Amino acid sequence: MAVNGLKLSVLWIRRTIVKFTWRLWGLVLIVVTVYIGIIGYIRLDSSQRLRKEFYKTWKNNYVVAVNQKQSLINTSDADHKVSTLSEAQGYGMLISVQASKLGLGGKHTFNKLYQYYMHHRIKSTQLMSWRQTRNNYGKWSNEQTSATDGDLMIAQSLFLASKKWPQKKYYANQLRLLLNDILKYETNQHTQVLTVGNWATPTSNSANLMRSSDVMPTAFEQFYKFSHNRQWLVIKTAMLNRLFQLSEKHKSGLVPDFAWVTQHSTSPAKSTRIPDKYANDYYYNACRVPMLLATSHDPLAQKTVKSMLHFFANHTTVTAGYTMRGKPLNDYQSASFSAPLLMATSWHRNQGYDSLFFHEQWIFAKAMTKHDYYNATLTMYALMFSSI
Numbered sequence: 332m333a334v335n336g337l338k339l340s341v342l343w344i345r346r347t348i349v350k351f352t353w354r355l356w357g358l359v360l361i362v363v364t365v366y367i368g369i370i371g372y373i374r375l376d377s378s379q380r381l382r383k384e385f386y387k388t389w390k391n392n393y394v395v396a397v398n399q400k401q402s403l404i405n406t407s408d409a410d411h412k413v414s415t416l417s418e419a420q421g422y423g424m425l426i427s428v429q430a431s432k433l434g435l436g437g438k439h440t441f442n443k444l445y446q447y448y449m450h451h452r453i454k455s456t457q458l459m460s461w462r463q464t465r466n467n468y469g470k471w472s473n474e475q476t477s478a479t480d481g482d483l484m485i486a487q488s489l490f491l492a493s494k495k496w497p498q499k500k501y502y503a504n505q506l507r508l509l510l511n512d513i514l515k516y517e518t519n520q521h522t523q524v525l526t527v528g529n530w531a532t533p534t535s536n537s538a539n540l541m542r543s544s545d546v547m548p549t550a551f552e553q554f555y556k557f558s559h560n561r562q563w564l565v566i567k568t569a570m571l572n573r574l575f576q577l578s579e580k581h582k583s584g585l586v587p588d589f590a591w592v593t594q595h596s597t598s599p600a601k602s603t604r605i606p607d608k609y610a611n612d613y614y615y616n617a618c619r620v621p622m623l624l625a626t627s628h629d630p631l632a633q634k635t636v637k638s639m640l641h642f643f644a645n646h647t648t649v650t651a652g653y654t655m656r657g658k659p660l661n662d663y664q665s666a667s668f669s670a671p672l673l674m675a676t677s678w679h680r681n682q683g684y685d686s687l688f689f690h691e692q693w694i695f696a697k698a699m700t701k702h703d704y705y706n707a708t709l710t711m712y713a714l715m716f717s718s719i
Contacts, residue, residue, distance in 0.1 A: 382435060382714055386436075389708070392701045394423065395413060400443060401446045402440065402443035403447050408703070414465065415462070415463055416462050417478050417481025418461075418481040420448050421487075421488060424484070425484055427441035427488075428492050433715070445489075445502075458482050458512055459477065460473045476528055476529060479528055479542065484550075486513065486554065487553060489506035493557070503557075506557065507557075507558065510558055517531075526541075527540050527541070539592055540591060542588070543586045543589065543620055546570045548623075551567035573590070574635055575634065576597045580655065583656060584635070584642050585617070585639060585642060585655055586613065587600065587610065587612055613652060618709075621639055622672075626716070637679070637682075640672070640676060644686060649664065650665075651667070667709050670691070670709040672687060673694065699711075
């Protein structure tokens with residue numbers, strides 16, 4: 332009897348230990364789950380607060396009311412002067428519609444920026460005048476040529492707006508008209524590559540000039556989804572192929588600001604043919620390429636952006652501009668180069684670029700300046716569209 336009682340006691344103890352162990356692991360699992368949830372919430376809340384603070388500052392510094400119905404993005408670096416670009420208006424519209432999507436307001440700002448675009452289209456087209464300037468006497472001047480990157484961003488913002496506010500039919504209607512004119516006036520029908528503007532006509536010397544930051548595969552996919560016009564997919568493939576060729580030419584994987592293109596090949600856009608000494612460098616146009624490729628699922632876009640990220644991940648500090656061989660052109664940092672890399676790496680976490688992702692967050696540690704439109708706006712854009 333004593334032996335049987337001892338066996339029963341041992342069995343009871345073992346069962347109690349097993350039950351306790353399972354309960355302990357269950358408690359640990361609950362604690363870990365709650366911890367992960369709290370950390371996730373803190374990260375999300377922190378990112379949201381950062382976006383809210385930066386968006387408020389960016390609006391105060393760069394969104395300028397022209398009248399009660401129109402606003403522009405001020406690109407001037409002087410207090411007494413106001414100027415804007417179609418590129419700036421495009422960024423402003425994209426940032427504002429995304430702000431609204433994230434619950435940060437932006438609806439009224441977007442519509443005022445949209446109204447300004449509508450009042451500054453080139454005569455007989457839907458393309459926006461690429462630059463407007465107000466002098467010291469309050470007189471405005473308007474260029475009568477376009478810049479394709481600005482028109483593309485305006486079109487993409489209209490696509491997002493038509494999804495965000497489907498009841499506003501005029502956004503979709505205007506998008507349809509603008510897409511038609513981009514294909515009509517800003518597309519090389521022979522190469523199926525977008526030109527740099529409506530002034531690069533088939534008979535001009537710039538007909539075959541490609542701006543690397545006009546390669547926007549995500550936007551092209553959205554335009555096809557909206558219009559069902561397969562030419563947008565043809566353009567996406569043609570431009571990604573040319574961009575990949577440029578990236579493959581050098582071990583750095585970098586691409587230049589501009590290049591000459593044919594149906595099947597590319598060649599450097601040296602400054603002897605265009606008035607830009609940095610045309611064949613990774614400079615203030617090409618610096619946008621990583622963020623423009625980051626969100627695309629196209630294999631060629633991913634291969635190109637990963638080659639570029641691999642190059643920068645091997646550098647302790649990213650500076651402002653590089654030659655195609657990867658030699659720094661300057662010794663200082665610039666948010667114009669770091670912000671696009673931050674956005675690109677945010678979409679490629681745990682793929683070997685996390686150190687680069689954390690290094691480039693220095694852009695959020697500095698106060699947003701009032702007279703540095705490009706740095707501030709690329710920072711704002713990257714923050715709004717990053718996967719953080």
